[in-house]
Amino acid sequence: MSIEVARKAVDFYLDKKISGNERNLGLTFFGGEPFLELDLMEDVVAYSRRARPNCYKKIRFSATTNGTVASPRVERLVRDAGMGLLISFDGTHESSESRPFASGRDAYDVVERNLPRLLSWTHLGMVRMTFHPRSLDFVSNVKHAIALGARSIALCPVIEAQWDGYEHAVEEAYQALAEFYMNEARRGRPPGLEVTVRALHDHHAAMVRGTLPSRPCAVGTFLLGIDPSGGVMPCHRFPYRKHDWLGTVDSPDLSPERERFTRLSTDDFPDCARCSARAICGGGCRAVALNAGLALNEAHPAYCMLTRAHERAVRRIYETLMEERNKALLQMLAVPIGDRGALGELATR
Numbered sequence: 001m002s003i004e005v006a007r008k009a010v011d012f013y014l015d016k017k018i019s020g021n022e023r024n025l026g027l028t029f030f031g032g033e034p035f036l037e038l039d040l041m042e043d044v045v046a047y048s049r050r051a052r053p054n055c056y057k058k059i060r061f062s063a064t065t066n067g068t069v070a071s072p073r074v075e076r077l078v079r080d081a082g083m084g085l086l087i088s089f090d091g092t093h094e095s096s097e098s099r100p101f102a103s104g105r106d107a108y109d110v111v112e113r114n115l116p117r118l119l120s121w122t123h124l125g126m127v128r129m130t131f132h133p134r135s136l137d138f139v140s141n142v143k144h145a146i147a148l149g150a151r152s153i154a155l156c157p158v159i160e161a162q163w164d165g166y167e168h169a170v171e172e173a174y175q176a177l178a179e180f181y182m183n184e185a186r187r188g189r190p191p192g193l194e195v196t197v198r199a200l201h202d203h204h205a206a207m208v209r210g211t212l213p214s215r216p217c218a219v220g221t222f223l224l225g226i227d228p229s230g231g232v233m234p235c236h237r238f239p240y241r242k243h244d245w246l247g248t249v250d251s252p253d254l255s256p257e258r259e260r261f262t263r264l265s266t267d268d269f270p271d272c273a274r275c276s277a278r279a280i281c282g283g284g285c286r287a288v289a290l291n292a293g294l295a296l297n298e299a300h301p302a303y304c305m306l307t308r309a310h311e312r313a314v315r316r317i318y319e320t321l322m323e324e325r326n327k328a329l330l331q332m333l334a335v336p337i338g339d340r341g342a343l344g345e346l347a348t349r
Ligand code: SF4
Pocket: 269, 271, 272, 273, 275, 276, 277, 278, 281, 282, 283, 284, 299, 300, 303, 304, 305, 307, 308
């Protein structure tokens, strides 16, 4: 992305037609590896501070990073901008997909070494732990990340992977995670598993107030993506679906097609009406569903299999610890999910 486009993106974003009266905006750098574009990132942070000096809107910055770039200049930028970090780290070496540098050298050792440092530079540091059918040892992976300093971990599947035949293994993995969560909660230190904690809150809301998630995700509403040419996407996951793009950063007047996304309601998802996971799920990622050839209101079968297994684990944690009047769970449920801005949205979807 050129600096010119990046600055236009900031202006676009501050425009009332785009962000309305919202005072707290989140801007996330997403790649590729954003810290390879430090000139651009520094410029965007500085420009955002200069742009519209009387503007009441505040931008909070974050970046998703593969954890390979942790130079003093990156540290200065992260600290100076109060930048949140979402760091890709999949757990133990055995569970991690090979991520080689251009030279062919595996990046794992570098990321493992950088992780504690990156996390120490920000109060909003989260590990994005992506899993696939061959990395279902959640407990070992989560423990390893915690040992390296992670306090907040988003455990998210590669939905597009081939999950057929792994249903039993997925069930066992989530039940083992539930066991781990409960044991840690009994010791007064429940792990910061972002996705599970959100699901526990959703489950609790369904039990106490009867409320259910009303949307699949934030696509096209309070989450938009900007591609390097300035194209406005319904979210960051649409770079290869140009026909779904909504306009450009040159104008805050987006295509009326945006309504397809803003009007999305889980009530319009035929598969979800009687689903056992409904308390914690509103339909799942739309980009993944569309890429699989499904309609905007259709559920993705692999996503559903994984979500239902997660829901059973969440229900078990909730019912067991409630029965035990577990203090850590009750305290966690009493505090609303903190506002993590765009980072929270990207981490957990
Ligand atoms: S698991 Fe699938 S069917 Fe169930 S609520 Fe979620 S998207 Fe809908």
